[in-house]
Amino acid sequence: MASWSEHSVVRLSVYRRILSRLHEQSIKQVYSHDLARECRVSAAMVRRDLMGVDYSGSAVRGYDVSSLLKTLNHLLDGPRTQHVALVGVGNLGSAVLNYFGGRRPKLDIVAAFDRDPAKVGRMAYGVMVHPITDLKQVLHDKQISLGIVTVNGTEAQGVVDQLVASGVKGILSFAGMPLRVPPAVFIEDFDLVTALEKVAFFARTHGQTPGSQEQ
Amino acid sequence: MASWSEHSVVRLSVYRRILSRLHEQSIKQVYSHDLARECRVSAAMVRRDLMGVDYSGSAVRGYDVSSLLKTLNHLLDGPRTQHVALVGVGNLGSAVLNYFGGRRPKLDIVAAFDRDPAKVGRMAYGVMVHPITDLKQVLHDKQISLGIVTVNGTEAQGVVDQLVASGVKGILSFAGMPLRVPPAVFIEDFDLVTALEKVAFFARTHGQTPGSQEQ
DNA sequence: TCTTGTGAACAAATTCACAGCG
DNA sequence: CGCTGTGAATTTGTTCACAAGA
Numbered sequence: 001m002a003s004w005s006e007h008s009v010v011r012l013s014v015y016r017r018i019l020s021r022l023h024e025q026s027i028k029q030v031y032s033h034d035l036a037r038e039c040r041v042s043a044a045m046v047r048r049d050l051m052g053v054d055y056s057g058s059a060v061r062g063y064d065v066s067s068l069l070k071t072l073n074h075l076l077d078g079p080r081t082q083h084v085a086l087v088g089v090g091n092l093g094s095a096v097l098n099y100f101g102g103r104r105p106k107l108d109i110v111a112a113f114d115r116d117p118a119k120v121g122r123m124a125y126g127v128m129v130h131p132i133t134d135l136k137q138v139l140h141d142k143q144i145s146l147g148i149v150t151v152n153g154t155e156a157q158g159v160v161d162q163l164v165a166s167g168v169k170g171i172l173s174f175a176g177m178p179l180r181v182p183p184a185v186f187i188e189d190f191d192l193v194t195a196l197e198k199v200a201f202f203a204r205t206h207g208q209t210p211g212s213q214e215q
Numbered sequence: 216m217a218s219w220s221e222h223s224v225v226r227l228s229v230y231r232r233i234l235s236r237l238h239e240q241s242i243k244q245v246y247s248h249d250l251a252r253e254c255r256v257s258a259a260m261v262r263r264d265l266m267g268v269d270y271s272g273s274a275v276r277g278y279d280v281s282s283l284l285k286t287l288n289h290l291l292d293g294p295r296t297q298h299v300a301l302v303g304v305g306n307l308g309s310a311v312l313n314y315f316g317g318r319r320p321k322l323d324i325v326a327a328f329d330r331d332p333a334k335v336g337r338m339a340y341g342v343m344v345h346p347i348t349d350l351k352q353v354l355h356d357k358q359i360s361l362g363i364v365t366v367n368g369t370e371a372q373g374v375v376d377q378l379v380a381s382g383v384k385g386i387l388s389f390a391g392m393p394l395r396v397p398p399a400v401f402i403e404d405f406d407l408v409t410a411l412e413k414v415a416f417f418a419r420t421h422g423q424t425p426g427s428q429e430q
Numbered sequence: 431t432c433t434t435g436t437g438a439a440c441a442a443a444t445t446c447a448c449a450g451c452g
Numbered sequence: 453c454g455c456t457g458t459g460a461a462t463t464t465g466t467t468c469a470c471a472a473g474a
Binding site for chain 3: 005007008041042044045048058059060
């Protein structure tokens with residue numbers, strides 16, 4: 001119930017991954033502090049996150065792995081598979097296609113795009129590469145609602161504009177710069193350079209993170 | 216002064232990138248709301264972030280691009296180049312090497328590691344690939360203080376343990392799971408699957424982010 | 431009339447601490 | 453006991469709103 005914060009959704013995704021592993025190991029139940037230990041958050045945080053989910057643990061046995069997993073699957077996956085397009089089949093784009101393939105059944109990368117004629121018309125890691133000029137058509141045909149942008153800087157804004165114009169509702173961008181989208185579209189930026197700069201900064205100045213110690 | 220939050224350091228890194236671009240375009244000064252517009256943050260946030268930096272703008276001309284840039288460079292880069300090792304020269308590792316090369320002069324990826332004998336002994340995007348058994352030696356010889364982990368799940372914890380044992384102070388991890396490090400080591404996790412799940416979730420449930428509208 | 435810089439207000443995220451329960 | 457669930461307190465992060473300057 002209520003409304004989810006970005007942070008809590010990310011953590012729920014992490015809990016789910018851990019629960020999957022426990023499930024594979026035939027572990028039947030888990031305490032909040034077990035989950036906490038696995039993912040560098042506090043036990044209270046875990047319980048708080050799970051509060052909002054339509055699920056209750058037992059004070060004596062903790063949380064039941066398989067039913068909690070089912071609840072999180074329901075929440076995070078939503079009712080039906082969401083189709084994803086990836087734009088920019090360069091080095092990074094290929095890595096994403098390869099890495100992602102089949103990892104989440106309800107998130108399916110169903111088309112890739114590139115402007116390099118040498119790349120279009122082939123399959124890349126199981127996904128057809130289309131010319132970027134077909135973007136709108138293919139997105140419509142395949143009912144794609146999410147985009148991954150792995151083109152560089154200057155081209156990225158144009159790509160995002162096209163994605164938005166084609167009805168995409170969420171974008172994961174690896175362009176090294178913030179991109180402009182209308183407020184109804186969710187965008188998440190990840191930039192390698194910024195991420196490494198952050199690590200470098202805190203490695204240098206602390207050796208003790210602002211927020212990195214738990215138990 | 217004071218102590219920096221992770222969020223503010225990330226934003227400062229973004230400001231720096233924007234300032235670099237402005238500098239290249241020979242734009243001499245910039246107002247807080249200009250920076251804000253470029254990166255989906257409020258103008259007050261920009262001013263607040265810059266408050267803590269040893270720099271003052273002018274109420275009439277705003278911020279001087281080149282001197283602010285210099286200040287941010289000083290803060291974010293630190294006194295000397297930090298050396299980085301990358302572990303896992305697979306698809307994603309290669310993409311990182313290729314993408315990163317030379318982008319930040321003060322952050323230098325000086326060695327790569329892989330356990331596949333077919334990969335070691337070659338250069339990958341300008342970086343020598345060493346056998347993972349040489350990790351400790353090479354890290355010591357090259358005075359490496361940062362690590363990027365691009366190996367998968369199960370191997371990742373072992374790699375991180377070795378990095379930590381070899382004196383690394385900061386890690387950027389792409390392993391799909393949280394990893395255990397001592398509190399003196401800063402670790403940043405990025406997981407593609409979680410990132411896309413987050414985008415998918417908010418694309419589905421809102422169309423309006425919890426915290427995505429500014430001006 | 432524009433800014434910047436900033437105290438004060440506010441909001442969000444996290445932890446504390448404990449009731450309640452088997 | 454040791455656990456969950458949760459109000460209350462706290463800490464962290466962001467915006468408001470305005471004084472002061474040119």
